[in-house]
Amino acid sequence: MNKTILDHYLNEYVNFVNEPDNFRKLTEMKKLLSNIEKIETGQTEYEVIKETGLFRLLHYKPTKERVYKHPLLIVYALINKSYILDLQPNKSWIKNILDQGINVYLLDWKSPGKFDKFTTLDDYVNLFIYDCVEIIKSIENIDKVSLQGYCMGATMSLIYTSLYQKNVKNLITVAPVVDTEKDKTVIKNMSQNMDIDKVLSHYENFPYELLYSLYASLKPFKQGVNKYLNLFDNLKDESFVQNFLRVEKWLYDTPPIAGETFRQWIKDIYQKNLFSKNKLVVGEHRINLANIRVPLLNVVADQDHLVSPECSVSLNNLVSSTDKNLMRFSTGHVGLIASGYSQNVVLPKLGNWIKIH
Amino acid sequence: MQSDQKDQNNENIDSAKLPFVNEKFVDLFENFFKQLTELNKISTVGPFISLINDPQINMNNMREYGNVLINYQRYLNKYLTQMINSYYQALDKVSAGIQGKDAHEARMLIINSFEDVFSAMFESKDFSVNYNNLINIYIDLNKSYQKFFDASVPFMGRQSLSKEEKDLLFKDLYEIKKITLEIKNWMKERKNE
Numbered sequence: 001m002n003k004t005i006l007d008h009y010l011n012e013y014v015n016f017v018n019e020p021d022n023f024r025k026l027t028e029m030k031k032l033l034s035n036i037e038k039i040e041t042g043q044t045e046y047e048v049i050k051e052t053g054l055f056r057l058l059h060y061k062p063t064k065e066r067v068y069k070h071p072l073l074i075v076y077a078l079i080n081k082s083y084i085l086d087l088q089p090n091k092s093w094i095k096n097i098l099d100q101g102i103n104v105y106l107l108d109w110k111s112p113g114k115f116d117k118f119t120t121l122d123d124y125v126n127l128f129i130y131d132c133v134e135i136i137k138s139i140e141n142i143d144k145v146s147l148q149g150y151c152m153g154a155t156m157s158l159i160y161t162s163l164y165q166k167n168v169k170n171l172i173t174v175a176p177v178v179d180t181e182k183d184k185t186v187i188k189n190m191s192q193n194m195d196i197d198k199v200l201s202h203y204e205n206f207p208y209e210l211l212y213s214l215y216a217s218l219k220p221f222k223q224g225v226n227k228y229l230n231l232f233d234n235l236k237d238e239s240f241v242q243n244f245l246r247v248e249k250w251l252y253d254t255p256p257i258a259g260e261t262f263r264q265w266i267k268d269i270y271q272k273n274l275f276s277k278n279k280l281v282v283g284e285h286r287i288n289l290a291n292i293r294v295p296l297l298n299v300v301a302d303q304d305h306l307v308s309p310e311c312s313v314s315l316n317n318l319v320s321s322t323d324k325n326l327m328r329f330s331t332g333h334v335g336l337i338a339s340g341y342s343q344n345v346v347l348p349k350l351g352n353w354i355k356i357h
Numbered sequence: 358m359q360s361d362q363k364d365q366n367n368e369n370i371d372s373a374k375l376p377f378v379n380e381k382f383v384d385l386f387e388n389f390f391k392q393l394t395e396l397n398k399i400s401t402v403g404p405f406i407s408l409i410n411d412p413q414i415n416m417n418n419m420r421e422y423g424n425v426l427i428n429y430q431r432y433l434n435k436y437l438t439q440m441i442n443s444y445y446q447a448l449d450k451v452s453a454g455i456q457g458k459d460a461h462e463a464r465m466l467i468i469n470s471f472e473d474v475f476s477a478m479f480e481s482k483d484f485s486v487n488y489n490n491l492i493n494i495y496i497d498l499n500k501s502y503q504k505f506f507d508a509s510v511p512f513m514g515r516q517s518l519s520k521e522e523k524d525l526l527f528k529d530l531y532e533i534k535k536i537t538l539e540i541k542n543w544m545k546e547r548k549n550e
Contacts, residue, residue: 005452008463015460053534114523118531127538134542138549186479193482193489202496204527210492217479221472229464 025235029228032245036252039245042083044095049105050135054116054258057132058106059139060098067101068355070146070169071136075107075129075160077152078257079211082108084250085150087338088243096343100351103140107132107153111255117204119258121156121265122283129160133167144169146354150337151175151307152265155275158315159282162291170295170357172350175307175333178289179276179314180269185305186217191270196263205256212254218305247338276314289315295323295357299350301336302328325353418505425494425501432491439484447474 016022045061074094076082085093085106097104107129112119136145146169149157154176161168180188199206216224227244234240257265274280280287296319300312309328316326327349331341450470455463478484518526 004455005448008455012460012463052538115527115530117524118528123535127535127542131538131542134545184480186476189480189482189485190488193485195489195493198493198496202500204523219472220475220479221468225471226468 025232028235029232032241033248036245036249039242039249041088041246041249042086043089044086044092044098046106049139050132052110052128054110054112054119055128055132056108056110057135058108060094060104060106062103063095063098064101066103068103068146070142070144071103071105071140072097072146072148072354073105073107073132073136075147075149075153075157076109077150077154078109078124078261079152079254080250081253081255082106084247084334084338087246087250091243091338091340091343093337093342093347096347097351100347100355102146102351102354105132105136105145112205112258114204117200117259120260120283121159124261125156125159126163126283126285129156130164133160133164137167143167146170146172146357148172148174149176151333152177155269158289158292159280159287161294162287162289163282163285165292165294168294170297170354171292172297172299172354173312173315174299175301175304175336176298176312176315177269177275177307178318179273179311181273181276182310182314183270183308184310185308187214187306188270188308188311190214190217191266194266194271196266200259200263203256203259205259206262208254208256211257212252215251215254247334276318278318289318290320292319293321296321297325297327297350297353297357299336299346300326300328301331301333303331304333304336306333323357327353418501418508422498422501422505425497429491429494429498432487432494435487436491439478439487443474443478447471450474 046058047061049057049059051057074085076085086095089095094104094106133145133147137143144167147157147161148171149155151174154173155178157171158173158176158178161171177183196206199210227248231241231244234244268274268280272279275287276289278286278288278290296316298312298315300309302309304312313326313328316324327346329336329341329346331339331346335341336346447470450473451467454466454470458466
């Protein structure tokens, strides 16, 4: 090792060891991280409207008088768990929308078991999302819902809307995966050379360990290492620690993805880019984004390192909606939905858009 | 580019049949197999031997397992070489700029230097190809190990369903669940009408 760096490391090490409080802090950090499972998330009150082996339809209790007629159905992604949308009261996407007088339902995906390996993208859209929309229409006695999808959930919402437009009042896509040829992320790079058939010849579903290994390659030092140094520096800040632990819990809470669904996701969407070329076939339907004519709001994070902004922005050129809006925000993929910035900047604009459409 | 991709995929699929990278390994394994065969011929009497398959069959599986193991080592070495190279590149970047920095500035320099170098590697096609090869060969290794075990002591594997049998069962379960849901939806629609 270079002598200058070695000197620096040795100095830092000596300084660290000479400060007795550092060992106490390290022990405290270890204790906090080893008890992460116990930390509470998702505190906004809801009722379970329907539960099957693969999803739950949740209806959130209103917090304000309703100012918008159409209920909002949020379709979460198949990646990690939906409680990122309700992380803690002051950083809850769902609570913020409820507080704006909007009626909120959430499609919360459950982890697929081995026997769910044959569940397809077609099932997720044409059975599960379809079923939930019909239930909401029936409960609310209404003919259309406002639909919002996040990440992979936004792509599924787009597929649903292209097929069942009559059920959709307006569509909000948050960081959607659309034109993957324009995606410059590590995820796209790794997916491009993935032999998904081989992986699924051995595993039933796409294993969470492989998903997690992909995430570990995303900003490995700025986020992977630096975040723990930041935690060490901010151990006395209770609010910082609690927020850190909640996000950390979510990051490690990675379920597997149903085998057949992920096969199509990788081959057709990431490797062949069929979705943006209007050549994706879901079940018996060929998906044409130009069929979409409902008002569209496309919300994109300019520092998104999971879905490149360019990959999402293309959507506005592919739909036929005359009323279409693109909102770009200076934040990342998770910051877009679970941060103070999201609460103060993103959600007020999103809520206002829903109310006037 | 498509041709590259095709070649790469071919390599992935047939990785178990790839030639040995080093002729010395061929000799080594052949000698080992010969000696194993001779040893097996000696002890053909007794209750346990009757439960084990013909050693000749085992040897073929073992040869395949050996091939996979060598290719696994090959991809693992390439992966580790990429990681180590990046580590030293990042150290070079740090050492070029660390002088005169205070503790906080040095920490940021280290994090930013490592981030730049490693992210560039993770975004490269070379890394993506090799990493996916490593995953594929790891799967081959598991399959080959299982095949070797199943062929060696066939009666041991009969306690549980094979992958193919499980898949058939899962497919039937999936079809039943799907049809049930479709019938329920259809009945609900009829009721609403």
